Amino acid sequence: MSDVPARSRDTAAVIRAAALGLIAAKGYAAVSMREIADGAGIRQGGIYNHFAAKQDILRALMVDHMEALIAAWEACPERSCPPAETLDAFVRFHISYHFTRPEAVLVAYMELRSLEPENFAAVEALRDRYERILRDILARGAAEGVFALRDPAVETRALIAMLTGVTTWVREGGRLSIADITDLYVDLVRRAVGLHPAHDRTRETADV
Amino acid sequence: MSDVPARSRDTAAVIRAAALGLIAAKGYAAVSMREIADGAGIRQGGIYNHFAAKQDILRALMVDHMEALIAAWEACPERSCPPAETLDAFVRFHISYHFTRPEAVLVAYMELRSLEPENFAAVEALRDRYERILRDILARGAAEGVFALRDPAVETRALIAMLTGVTTWVREGGRLSIADITDLYVDLVRRAVGLHPAHDRTRETADV
DNA sequence: GTCTATAGGCAGATAGAC
DNA sequence: GTCTATCTGCCTATAGAC
Structure with a gap:
Protein backbone atom coordinates (compact mmCIF):
# COMPACT_ATOMS: atom_id res chain seq x y z
CA MET A 1 0.00 0.00 0.00
CA SER A 2 2.90 2.36 0.56
CA ASP A 3 3.43 2.86 -3.18
CA VAL A 4 -0.07 4.15 -3.75
CA PRO A 5 -0.05 7.87 -4.54
CA ALA A 6 -0.89 9.88 -1.47
CA ARG A 7 -3.83 11.62 -3.08
CA SER A 8 -5.66 8.45 -4.03
CA ARG A 9 -5.60 6.69 -0.68
CA ASP A 10 -7.59 7.02 2.48
CA THR A 11 -4.81 7.20 5.03
CA ALA A 12 -7.08 6.57 7.99
CA ALA A 13 -8.23 3.33 6.40
CA VAL A 14 -4.66 2.29 5.69
CA ILE A 15 -3.73 2.95 9.30
CA ARG A 16 -6.67 0.90 10.49
CA ALA A 17 -5.79 -1.99 8.23
CA ALA A 18 -2.21 -2.00 9.45
CA ALA A 19 -3.29 -1.75 13.07
CA LEU A 20 -5.79 -4.57 12.66
CA GLY A 21 -3.19 -7.00 11.37
CA LEU A 22 -0.63 -6.08 14.00
CA ILE A 23 -3.05 -6.13 16.93
CA ALA A 24 -4.51 -9.45 15.83
CA ALA A 25 -1.02 -10.94 15.68
CA LYS A 26 0.61 -9.44 18.76
CA GLY A 27 -2.06 -7.88 20.92
CA TYR A 28 -2.89 -4.21 21.43
CA ALA A 29 -0.46 -3.53 24.26
CA ALA A 30 2.41 -5.15 22.39
CA VAL A 31 1.97 -3.04 19.25
CA SER A 32 3.55 0.41 19.05
CA MET A 33 2.42 3.40 17.08
CA ARG A 34 5.69 3.20 15.19
CA GLU A 35 4.90 -0.29 13.99
CA ILE A 36 1.44 0.76 12.89
CA ALA A 37 2.88 3.76 11.06
CA ASP A 38 5.47 1.56 9.34
CA GLY A 39 2.73 -0.83 8.28
CA ALA A 40 0.73 2.06 6.90
CA GLY A 41 3.67 3.59 5.07
CA ILE A 42 3.79 6.82 7.03
CA ARG A 43 5.80 8.21 9.93
CA GLN A 44 4.83 7.72 13.54
CA GLY A 45 3.70 11.30 14.18
CA GLY A 46 1.46 11.24 11.14
CA ILE A 47 -0.99 8.86 12.75
CA TYR A 48 -2.14 11.68 15.01
CA ASN A 49 -3.57 13.52 12.02
CA HIS A 50 -6.19 10.73 11.88
CA PHE A 51 -6.53 9.39 15.41
CA ALA A 52 -6.15 11.41 18.58
CA MET B 1 0.76 -11.79 51.65
CA SER B 2 3.19 -8.96 52.21
CA ASP B 3 2.88 -9.21 55.99
CA VAL B 4 3.99 -12.82 56.06
CA PRO B 5 7.49 -13.15 57.53
CA ALA B 6 10.05 -13.38 54.77
CA ARG B 7 11.43 -16.66 56.04
CA SER B 8 8.13 -18.49 55.92
CA ARG B 9 7.11 -17.68 52.36
CA ASP B 10 8.11 -18.99 48.99
CA THR B 11 8.81 -15.74 47.20
CA ALA B 12 8.81 -17.32 43.75
CA ALA B 13 5.32 -18.66 44.36
CA VAL B 14 4.13 -15.27 45.58
CA ILE B 15 5.55 -13.63 42.47
CA ARG B 16 3.79 -16.18 40.27
CA ALA B 17 0.50 -15.67 42.03
CA ALA B 18 0.72 -11.91 41.64
CA ALA B 19 1.72 -12.22 37.99
CA LEU B 20 -1.12 -14.64 37.27
CA GLY B 21 -3.76 -12.27 38.59
CA LEU B 22 -2.34 -9.26 36.80
CA ILE B 23 -1.76 -11.00 33.46
CA ALA B 24 -5.23 -12.52 33.53
CA ALA B 25 -6.74 -9.10 34.12
CA LYS B 26 -4.64 -6.90 31.84
CA GLY B 27 -2.65 -9.13 29.51
CA TYR B 28 1.04 -9.98 29.58
CA ALA B 29 2.28 -7.04 27.55
CA ALA B 30 0.29 -4.55 29.62
CA VAL B 31 1.71 -5.73 32.96
CA SER B 32 5.04 -4.36 34.17
CA MET B 33 7.59 -6.02 36.40
CA ARG B 34 7.01 -3.20 38.87
CA GLU B 35 3.32 -4.06 39.14
CA ILE B 36 4.13 -7.72 39.67
CA ALA B 37 6.66 -6.83 42.34
CA ASP B 38 4.14 -4.57 44.09
CA GLY B 39 1.60 -7.38 44.04
CA ALA B 40 4.15 -9.76 45.50
CA GLY B 41 5.22 -7.33 48.20
CA ILE B 42 8.80 -6.92 47.03
CA ARG B 43 10.77 -4.41 44.97
CA GLN B 44 11.07 -4.59 41.23
CA GLY B 45 14.69 -5.69 41.14
CA GLY B 46 13.99 -8.52 43.53
CA ILE B 47 12.01 -10.47 40.96
CA TYR B 48 15.25 -11.22 39.14
CA ASN B 49 16.42 -13.33 42.08
CA HIS B 50 13.69 -15.80 41.06
CA PHE B 51 13.12 -15.32 37.35
CA ALA B 52 15.76 -14.36 34.82
C1' DG C 1 -1.50 16.28 5.91
C1' DT C 2 3.08 14.69 6.39
C1' DC C 3 7.40 15.47 8.04
C1' DT C 4 11.40 15.99 11.79
C1' DA C 5 12.50 16.53 16.34
C1' DT C 6 11.71 16.09 20.96
C1' DA C 7 9.42 16.15 25.43
C1' DG C 8 8.42 13.41 29.42
C1' DG C 9 7.80 9.07 31.20
C1' DC C 10 8.11 4.16 31.86
C1' DA C 11 9.84 -0.26 30.30
C1' DG C 12 13.09 -4.49 31.31
C1' DA C 13 17.22 -5.59 33.14
C1' DT C 14 21.72 -5.02 35.88
C1' DA C 15 25.27 -3.65 39.61
C1' DG C 16 26.63 -3.62 43.97
C1' DA C 17 25.67 -2.54 49.07
C1' DC C 18 24.04 -5.01 52.96
C1' DG D 1 17.84 -12.66 48.87
C1' DT D 2 16.33 -8.02 49.06
C1' DC D 3 17.40 -3.52 48.64
C1' DT D 4 18.58 1.18 46.08
C1' DA D 5 20.16 3.25 42.14
C1' DT D 6 20.79 3.41 37.49
C1' DC D 7 21.47 2.13 32.54
C1' DT D 8 19.62 2.02 28.04
C1' DG D 9 16.03 2.15 25.09
C1' DC D 10 11.34 2.49 23.67
C1' DC D 11 6.82 4.41 24.50
C1' DT D 12 2.79 7.92 23.51
C1' DA D 13 1.93 12.26 22.31
C1' DT D 14 3.05 17.06 20.88
C1' DA D 15 5.26 21.20 18.47
C1' DG D 16 6.26 23.44 14.59
C1' DA D 17 8.40 23.56 9.70
C1' DC D 18 6.85 22.90 5.07
Whole structure:
Protein backbone atom coordinates (compact mmCIF):
# COMPACT_ATOMS: atom_id res chain seq x y z
CA MET A 1 0.00 0.00 0.00
CA SER A 2 2.90 2.36 0.56
CA ASP A 3 3.43 2.86 -3.18
CA VAL A 4 -0.07 4.15 -3.75
CA PRO A 5 -0.05 7.87 -4.54
CA ALA A 6 -0.89 9.88 -1.47
CA ARG A 7 -3.83 11.62 -3.08
CA SER A 8 -5.66 8.45 -4.03
CA ARG A 9 -5.60 6.69 -0.68
CA ASP A 10 -7.59 7.02 2.48
CA THR A 11 -4.81 7.20 5.03
CA ALA A 12 -7.08 6.57 7.99
CA ALA A 13 -8.23 3.33 6.40
CA VAL A 14 -4.66 2.29 5.69
CA ILE A 15 -3.73 2.95 9.30
CA ARG A 16 -6.67 0.90 10.49
CA ALA A 17 -5.79 -1.99 8.23
CA ALA A 18 -2.21 -2.00 9.45
CA ALA A 19 -3.29 -1.75 13.07
CA LEU A 20 -5.79 -4.57 12.66
CA GLY A 21 -3.19 -7.00 11.37
CA LEU A 22 -0.63 -6.08 14.00
CA ILE A 23 -3.05 -6.13 16.93
CA ALA A 24 -4.51 -9.45 15.83
CA ALA A 25 -1.02 -10.94 15.68
CA LYS A 26 0.61 -9.44 18.76
CA GLY A 27 -2.06 -7.88 20.92
CA TYR A 28 -2.89 -4.21 21.43
CA ALA A 29 -0.46 -3.53 24.26
CA ALA A 30 2.41 -5.15 22.39
CA VAL A 31 1.97 -3.04 19.25
CA SER A 32 3.55 0.41 19.05
CA MET A 33 2.42 3.40 17.08
CA ARG A 34 5.69 3.20 15.19
CA GLU A 35 4.90 -0.29 13.99
CA ILE A 36 1.44 0.76 12.89
CA ALA A 37 2.88 3.76 11.06
CA ASP A 38 5.47 1.56 9.34
CA GLY A 39 2.73 -0.83 8.28
CA ALA A 40 0.73 2.06 6.90
CA GLY A 41 3.67 3.59 5.07
CA ILE A 42 3.79 6.82 7.03
CA ARG A 43 5.80 8.21 9.93
CA GLN A 44 4.83 7.72 13.54
CA GLY A 45 3.70 11.30 14.18
CA GLY A 46 1.46 11.24 11.14
CA ILE A 47 -0.99 8.86 12.75
CA TYR A 48 -2.14 11.68 15.01
CA ASN A 49 -3.57 13.52 12.02
CA HIS A 50 -6.19 10.73 11.88
CA PHE A 51 -6.53 9.39 15.41
CA ALA A 52 -6.15 11.41 18.58
CA ALA A 53 -4.75 8.46 20.52
CA LYS A 54 -3.81 4.82 20.16
CA GLN A 55 -6.92 3.83 22.09
CA ASP A 56 -9.10 5.50 19.46
CA ILE A 57 -7.77 3.13 16.80
CA LEU A 58 -8.75 0.13 18.89
CA ARG A 59 -12.18 1.48 19.63
CA ALA A 60 -12.79 2.22 15.96
CA LEU A 61 -11.75 -1.30 14.97
CA MET A 62 -13.94 -2.98 17.56
CA VAL A 63 -17.04 -0.82 17.34
CA ASP A 64 -17.09 -0.82 13.56
CA HIS A 65 -16.62 -4.58 13.44
CA MET A 66 -19.47 -5.28 15.82
CA GLU A 67 -21.79 -2.83 14.09
CA ALA A 68 -21.00 -4.32 10.69
CA LEU A 69 -21.57 -7.82 12.04
CA ILE A 70 -24.99 -6.95 13.42
CA ALA A 71 -25.95 -5.03 10.28
CA ALA A 72 -24.92 -7.97 8.09
CA TRP A 73 -27.23 -10.31 9.99
CA GLU A 74 -30.06 -7.82 9.86
CA ALA A 75 -29.68 -7.83 6.09
CA CYS A 76 -30.10 -11.61 5.95
CA PRO A 77 -33.52 -12.60 4.57
CA GLU A 78 -33.53 -15.88 6.55
CA ARG A 79 -33.81 -14.07 9.84
CA SER A 80 -37.59 -14.17 9.61
CA CYS A 81 -37.89 -17.89 8.77
CA PRO A 82 -39.21 -20.53 11.15
CA PRO A 83 -36.83 -21.20 14.07
CA ALA A 84 -35.03 -24.25 12.66
CA GLU A 85 -34.24 -22.61 9.33
CA THR A 86 -33.29 -19.38 11.03
CA LEU A 87 -30.91 -21.25 13.32
CA ASP A 88 -29.24 -22.99 10.38
CA ALA A 89 -28.92 -19.67 8.61
CA PHE A 90 -27.45 -18.02 11.68
CA VAL A 91 -24.81 -20.72 12.03
CA ARG A 92 -23.86 -20.38 8.39
CA PHE A 93 -23.87 -16.61 8.63
CA HIS A 94 -21.73 -16.53 11.74
CA ILE A 95 -19.10 -18.92 10.43
CA SER A 96 -19.02 -17.37 6.98
CA TYR A 97 -18.74 -13.83 8.30
CA HIS A 98 -16.05 -14.81 10.76
CA PHE A 99 -13.99 -16.56 8.09
CA THR A 100 -13.98 -13.48 5.90
CA ARG A 101 -12.75 -11.26 8.76
CA PRO A 102 -10.66 -13.44 11.04
CA GLU A 103 -8.51 -10.61 12.29
CA ALA A 104 -11.40 -8.36 13.26
CA VAL A 105 -13.04 -11.27 15.05
CA LEU A 106 -9.89 -12.10 16.96
CA VAL A 107 -9.40 -8.50 18.04
CA ALA A 108 -13.05 -8.11 19.00
CA TYR A 109 -12.93 -10.89 21.51
CA MET A 110 -9.31 -10.77 22.66
CA GLU A 111 -8.94 -7.05 23.28
CA LEU A 112 -11.95 -6.29 25.42
CA ARG A 113 -9.64 -5.87 28.37
CA SER A 114 -7.53 -3.34 26.48
CA LEU A 115 -10.46 -0.95 26.18
CA GLU A 116 -10.82 1.98 28.52
CA PRO A 117 -14.06 1.82 30.53
CA GLU A 118 -16.16 4.03 28.30
CA ASN A 119 -15.14 2.20 25.15
CA PHE A 120 -15.56 -1.14 26.85
CA ALA A 121 -19.14 -0.31 27.70
CA ALA A 122 -19.90 0.59 24.09
CA VAL A 123 -18.41 -2.62 22.71
CA GLU A 124 -19.99 -4.75 25.41
CA ALA A 125 -23.40 -3.36 24.53
CA LEU A 126 -22.88 -4.35 20.91
CA ARG A 127 -21.79 -7.84 21.94
CA ASP A 128 -24.94 -8.18 23.97
CA ARG A 129 -27.00 -7.14 20.99
CA TYR A 130 -25.39 -9.81 18.86
CA GLU A 131 -25.78 -12.48 21.50
CA ARG A 132 -29.43 -11.56 21.81
CA ILE A 133 -29.96 -12.44 18.16
CA LEU A 134 -29.14 -16.08 18.83
CA ARG A 135 -30.89 -16.11 22.18
CA ASP A 136 -34.09 -14.88 20.53
CA ILE A 137 -33.88 -17.59 17.89
CA LEU A 138 -33.44 -20.25 20.55
CA ALA A 139 -36.19 -18.85 22.75
CA ARG A 140 -38.58 -18.69 19.83
CA GLY A 141 -37.85 -22.28 18.85
CA ALA A 142 -38.26 -23.42 22.42
CA ALA A 143 -41.55 -21.57 22.76
CA GLU A 144 -42.85 -23.21 19.59
CA GLY A 145 -41.75 -26.63 20.82
CA VAL A 146 -39.32 -27.07 17.94
CA PHE A 147 -36.12 -26.99 20.03
CA ALA A 148 -35.56 -29.03 23.17
CA LEU A 149 -33.70 -26.62 25.41
CA ARG A 150 -33.15 -26.30 29.11
CA ASP A 151 -31.90 -22.73 29.32
CA PRO A 152 -31.61 -20.60 26.19
CA ALA A 153 -29.33 -18.08 27.88
CA VAL A 154 -26.75 -20.73 28.74
CA GLU A 155 -27.11 -22.53 25.46
CA THR A 156 -26.71 -19.29 23.55
CA ARG A 157 -23.33 -18.68 25.09
CA ALA A 158 -22.24 -22.28 24.69
CA LEU A 159 -23.08 -22.24 20.99
CA ILE A 160 -21.51 -18.86 20.31
CA ALA A 161 -18.29 -19.99 22.00
CA MET A 162 -18.30 -23.11 19.84
CA LEU A 163 -18.96 -21.21 16.63
CA THR A 164 -16.48 -18.44 17.28
CA GLY A 165 -13.80 -20.95 18.17
CA VAL A 166 -13.78 -22.22 14.62
CA THR A 167 -11.69 -19.27 13.49
CA THR A 168 -8.91 -20.14 15.91
CA TRP A 169 -7.94 -23.37 14.23
CA VAL A 170 -9.34 -23.63 10.71
CA ARG A 171 -6.99 -22.71 7.92
CA GLU A 172 -7.94 -22.50 4.27
CA GLY A 173 -6.42 -25.30 2.26
CA GLY A 174 -6.67 -27.75 5.13
CA ARG A 175 -8.00 -31.28 5.03
CA LEU A 176 -11.62 -30.15 4.96
CA SER A 177 -13.18 -27.35 2.97
CA ILE A 178 -14.83 -24.49 4.79
CA ALA A 179 -18.15 -25.64 3.32
CA ASP A 180 -17.66 -29.09 4.85
CA ILE A 181 -16.73 -27.64 8.21
CA THR A 182 -19.72 -25.33 8.10
CA ASP A 183 -22.06 -28.25 7.39
CA LEU A 184 -20.51 -30.08 10.29
CA TYR A 185 -21.11 -27.20 12.66
CA VAL A 186 -24.68 -26.81 11.43
CA ASP A 187 -25.31 -30.40 12.43
CA LEU A 188 -23.55 -30.05 15.78
CA VAL A 189 -25.79 -27.11 16.60
CA ARG A 190 -28.92 -28.81 15.31
CA ARG A 191 -28.28 -31.81 17.50
CA ALA A 192 -27.39 -29.63 20.48
CA VAL A 193 -30.84 -28.03 20.33
CA GLY A 194 -32.57 -31.37 19.79
CA LEU A 195 -33.14 -31.24 16.03
CA HIS A 196 -32.33 -33.97 13.55
CA PRO A 197 -29.07 -33.42 11.71
CA ALA A 198 -29.54 -32.00 8.25
CA HIS A 199 -26.51 -33.50 6.57
CA ASP A 200 -26.43 -36.95 8.13
CA ARG A 201 -28.87 -39.77 7.61
CA THR A 202 -28.64 -41.06 11.19
CA ARG A 203 -31.01 -40.24 13.97
CA GLU A 204 -29.44 -40.84 17.33
CA THR A 205 -27.62 -44.11 17.67
CA ALA A 206 -28.01 -46.55 20.53
CA ASP A 207 -27.89 -45.21 24.01
CA VAL A 208 -25.24 -46.66 26.27
CA MET B 1 0.76 -11.79 51.65
CA SER B 2 3.19 -8.96 52.21
CA ASP B 3 2.88 -9.21 55.99
CA VAL B 4 3.99 -12.82 56.06
CA PRO B 5 7.49 -13.15 57.53
CA ALA B 6 10.05 -13.38 54.77
CA ARG B 7 11.43 -16.66 56.04
CA SER B 8 8.13 -18.49 55.92
CA ARG B 9 7.11 -17.68 52.36
CA ASP B 10 8.11 -18.99 48.99
CA THR B 11 8.81 -15.74 47.20
CA ALA B 12 8.81 -17.32 43.75
CA ALA B 13 5.32 -18.66 44.36
CA VAL B 14 4.13 -15.27 45.58
CA ILE B 15 5.55 -13.63 42.47
CA ARG B 16 3.79 -16.18 40.27
CA ALA B 17 0.50 -15.67 42.03
CA ALA B 18 0.72 -11.91 41.64
CA ALA B 19 1.72 -12.22 37.99
CA LEU B 20 -1.12 -14.64 37.27
CA GLY B 21 -3.76 -12.27 38.59
CA LEU B 22 -2.34 -9.26 36.80
CA ILE B 23 -1.76 -11.00 33.46
CA ALA B 24 -5.23 -12.52 33.53
CA ALA B 25 -6.74 -9.10 34.12
CA LYS B 26 -4.64 -6.90 31.84
CA GLY B 27 -2.65 -9.13 29.51
CA TYR B 28 1.04 -9.98 29.58
CA ALA B 29 2.28 -7.04 27.55
CA ALA B 30 0.29 -4.55 29.62
CA VAL B 31 1.71 -5.73 32.96
CA SER B 32 5.04 -4.36 34.17
CA MET B 33 7.59 -6.02 36.40
CA ARG B 34 7.01 -3.20 38.87
CA GLU B 35 3.32 -4.06 39.14
CA ILE B 36 4.13 -7.72 39.67
CA ALA B 37 6.66 -6.83 42.34
CA ASP B 38 4.14 -4.57 44.09
CA GLY B 39 1.60 -7.38 44.04
CA ALA B 40 4.15 -9.76 45.50
CA GLY B 41 5.22 -7.33 48.20
CA ILE B 42 8.80 -6.92 47.03
CA ARG B 43 10.77 -4.41 44.97
CA GLN B 44 11.07 -4.59 41.23
CA GLY B 45 14.69 -5.69 41.14
CA GLY B 46 13.99 -8.52 43.53
CA ILE B 47 12.01 -10.47 40.96
CA TYR B 48 15.25 -11.22 39.14
CA ASN B 49 16.42 -13.33 42.08
CA HIS B 50 13.69 -15.80 41.06
CA PHE B 51 13.12 -15.32 37.35
CA ALA B 52 15.76 -14.36 34.82
CA ALA B 53 13.26 -12.46 32.66
CA LYS B 54 9.63 -11.49 32.46
CA GLN B 55 9.07 -14.08 29.75
CA ASP B 56 10.18 -16.83 32.14
CA ILE B 57 7.29 -16.00 34.47
CA LEU B 58 4.79 -16.40 31.66
CA ARG B 59 6.31 -19.65 30.48
CA ALA B 60 6.24 -21.05 34.02
CA LEU B 61 2.59 -20.12 34.46
CA MET B 62 1.49 -21.64 31.17
CA VAL B 63 3.59 -24.80 31.18
CA ASP B 64 2.79 -25.65 34.77
CA HIS B 65 -0.91 -25.07 34.21
CA MET B 66 -1.05 -27.32 31.17
CA GLU B 67 0.96 -30.04 32.84
CA ALA B 68 -1.21 -29.94 35.95
CA LEU B 69 -4.35 -30.07 33.80
CA ILE B 70 -3.18 -33.16 31.93
CA ALA B 71 -1.96 -34.83 35.12
CA ALA B 72 -5.30 -34.18 36.81
CA TRP B 73 -7.18 -35.94 34.02
CA GLU B 74 -4.75 -38.83 34.06
CA ALA B 75 -5.56 -39.25 37.74
CA CYS B 76 -9.29 -39.55 36.98
CA PRO B 77 -10.52 -43.14 37.35
CA GLU B 78 -13.29 -42.61 34.77
CA ARG B 79 -10.80 -42.25 31.96
CA SER B 80 -10.93 -46.01 31.33
CA CYS B 81 -14.73 -46.31 31.27
CA PRO B 82 -16.79 -47.00 28.15
CA PRO B 83 -16.85 -44.03 25.76
CA ALA B 84 -20.14 -42.46 26.84
CA GLU B 85 -19.26 -42.48 30.54
CA THR B 86 -15.75 -41.31 29.79
CA LEU B 87 -17.11 -38.43 27.73
CA ASP B 88 -19.45 -37.35 30.52
CA ALA B 89 -16.58 -37.54 32.97
CA PHE B 90 -14.33 -35.51 30.71
CA VAL B 91 -16.92 -32.74 30.37
CA ARG B 92 -17.37 -32.61 34.13
CA PHE B 93 -13.63 -32.71 34.69
CA HIS B 94 -12.90 -29.96 32.20
CA ILE B 95 -15.55 -27.58 33.51
CA SER B 96 -14.76 -28.28 37.15
CA TYR B 97 -11.03 -27.86 36.69
CA HIS B 98 -11.48 -24.66 34.72
CA PHE B 99 -13.77 -23.18 37.35
CA THR B 100 -11.24 -23.75 40.08
CA ARG B 101 -8.46 -22.02 38.11
CA PRO B 102 -10.12 -19.41 35.93
CA GLU B 103 -7.10 -17.14 35.80
CA ALA B 104 -4.67 -19.85 34.71
CA VAL B 105 -7.13 -20.98 32.04
CA LEU B 106 -7.55 -17.46 30.73
CA VAL B 107 -3.82 -16.89 30.55
CA ALA B 108 -3.21 -20.27 28.92
CA TYR B 109 -5.42 -19.50 25.97
CA MET B 110 -5.06 -15.74 25.68
CA GLU B 111 -1.30 -15.39 25.95
CA LEU B 112 -0.09 -17.92 23.41
CA ARG B 113 0.93 -15.05 21.17
CA SER B 114 2.99 -13.50 23.95
CA LEU B 115 5.28 -16.50 24.10
CA GLU B 116 8.63 -16.47 22.39
CA PRO B 117 8.94 -19.21 19.74
CA GLU B 118 10.65 -21.80 21.90
CA ASN B 119 8.19 -21.40 24.74
CA PHE B 120 5.28 -21.33 22.32
CA ALA B 121 6.31 -24.69 20.94
CA ALA B 122 6.43 -26.22 24.41
CA VAL B 123 2.99 -24.94 25.38
CA GLU B 124 1.49 -25.85 22.01
CA ALA B 125 2.70 -29.41 22.43
CA LEU B 126 0.93 -29.62 25.77
CA ARG B 127 -2.25 -28.21 24.29
CA ASP B 128 -2.12 -30.85 21.61
CA ARG B 129 -1.72 -33.52 24.24
CA TYR B 130 -4.80 -32.29 26.06
CA GLU B 131 -6.84 -32.01 22.89
CA ARG B 132 -5.83 -35.55 22.01
CA ILE B 133 -7.49 -36.81 25.19
CA LEU B 134 -10.90 -35.74 23.95
CA ARG B 135 -10.19 -36.74 20.37
CA ASP B 136 -9.32 -40.26 21.52
CA ILE B 137 -12.54 -40.51 23.50
CA LEU B 138 -14.58 -39.41 20.49
CA ALA B 139 -12.69 -41.69 18.10
CA ARG B 140 -13.15 -44.65 20.39
CA GLY B 141 -16.87 -44.02 20.73
CA ALA B 142 -17.21 -43.59 16.98
CA ALA B 143 -15.31 -46.81 16.32
CA GLU B 144 -17.58 -48.67 18.70
CA GLY B 145 -20.65 -47.21 17.05
CA VAL B 146 -21.76 -45.45 20.23
CA PHE B 147 -21.25 -41.89 18.97
CA ALA B 148 -22.58 -40.59 15.67
CA LEU B 149 -19.74 -38.40 14.45
CA ARG B 150 -18.63 -37.11 11.10
CA ASP B 151 -15.12 -35.96 11.92
CA PRO B 152 -13.73 -36.42 15.44
CA ALA B 153 -10.91 -33.92 14.85
CA VAL B 154 -13.34 -31.12 14.02
CA GLU B 155 -15.81 -32.10 16.69
CA THR B 156 -13.03 -32.23 19.29
CA ARG B 157 -12.15 -28.62 18.67
CA ALA B 158 -15.76 -27.51 18.53
CA LEU B 159 -16.50 -29.12 21.88
CA ILE B 160 -13.35 -27.86 23.57
CA ALA B 161 -14.12 -24.32 22.43
CA MET B 162 -17.63 -24.66 23.82
CA LEU B 163 -16.45 -26.05 27.15
CA THR B 164 -13.62 -23.60 27.64
CA GLY B 165 -15.91 -20.71 26.83
CA VAL B 166 -17.92 -21.38 29.96
CA THR B 167 -15.29 -19.70 32.11
CA THR B 168 -15.62 -16.44 30.22
CA TRP B 169 -19.15 -15.70 31.35
CA VAL B 170 -20.15 -17.81 34.35
CA ARG B 171 -19.87 -16.15 37.74
CA GLU B 172 -20.47 -17.85 41.05
CA GLY B 173 -23.63 -16.65 42.69
CA GLY B 174 -25.41 -16.24 39.37
CA ARG B 175 -28.88 -17.39 38.45
CA LEU B 176 -27.76 -21.00 37.97
CA SER B 177 -25.43 -23.06 40.13
CA ILE B 178 -22.24 -24.39 38.65
CA ALA B 179 -23.64 -27.90 39.08
CA ASP B 180 -26.68 -26.98 36.99
CA ILE B 181 -24.57 -25.42 34.30
CA THR B 182 -22.30 -28.44 34.24
CA ASP B 183 -25.28 -30.77 33.80
CA LEU B 184 -26.47 -28.56 30.99
CA TYR B 185 -23.14 -28.76 29.20
CA VAL B 186 -22.99 -32.52 29.70
CA ASP B 187 -26.27 -32.79 27.85
CA LEU B 188 -25.24 -30.39 25.11
CA VAL B 189 -22.16 -32.50 24.48
CA ARG B 190 -24.08 -35.76 24.66
CA ARG B 191 -26.54 -34.56 22.08
CA ALA B 192 -23.79 -33.14 19.89
CA VAL B 193 -22.22 -36.60 19.62
CA GLY B 194 -25.57 -38.28 19.06
CA LEU B 195 -26.32 -39.59 22.54
CA HIS B 196 -29.56 -39.13 24.45
CA PRO B 197 -29.42 -36.46 27.14
CA ALA B 198 -28.69 -37.80 30.60
CA HIS B 199 -30.56 -35.16 32.59
CA ASP B 200 -34.06 -35.28 31.23
CA ARG B 201 -35.38 -32.03 32.59
CA THR B 202 -35.89 -30.39 29.28
CA ARG B 203 -38.01 -27.32 29.46
CA GLU B 204 -39.63 -25.94 26.40
CA THR B 205 -40.43 -22.52 27.72
CA ALA B 206 -38.72 -19.38 26.63
CA ASP B 207 -36.74 -18.57 29.75
CA VAL B 208 -34.66 -15.63 28.64
C1' DG C 1 -1.50 16.28 5.91
C1' DT C 2 3.08 14.69 6.39
C1' DC C 3 7.40 15.47 8.04
C1' DT C 4 11.40 15.99 11.79
C1' DA C 5 12.50 16.53 16.34
C1' DT C 6 11.71 16.09 20.96
C1' DA C 7 9.42 16.15 25.43
C1' DG C 8 8.42 13.41 29.42
C1' DG C 9 7.80 9.07 31.20
C1' DC C 10 8.11 4.16 31.86
C1' DA C 11 9.84 -0.26 30.30
C1' DG C 12 13.09 -4.49 31.31
C1' DA C 13 17.22 -5.59 33.14
C1' DT C 14 21.72 -5.02 35.88
C1' DA C 15 25.27 -3.65 39.61
C1' DG C 16 26.63 -3.62 43.97
C1' DA C 17 25.67 -2.54 49.07
C1' DC C 18 24.04 -5.01 52.96
C1' DG D 1 17.84 -12.66 48.87
C1' DT D 2 16.33 -8.02 49.06
C1' DC D 3 17.40 -3.52 48.64
C1' DT D 4 18.58 1.18 46.08
C1' DA D 5 20.16 3.25 42.14
C1' DT D 6 20.79 3.41 37.49
C1' DC D 7 21.47 2.13 32.54
C1' DT D 8 19.62 2.02 28.04
C1' DG D 9 16.03 2.15 25.09
C1' DC D 10 11.34 2.49 23.67
C1' DC D 11 6.82 4.41 24.50
C1' DT D 12 2.79 7.92 23.51
C1' DA D 13 1.93 12.26 22.31
C1' DT D 14 3.05 17.06 20.88
C1' DA D 15 5.26 21.20 18.47
C1' DG D 16 6.26 23.44 14.59
C1' DA D 17 8.40 23.56 9.70
C1' DC D 18 6.85 22.90 5.07
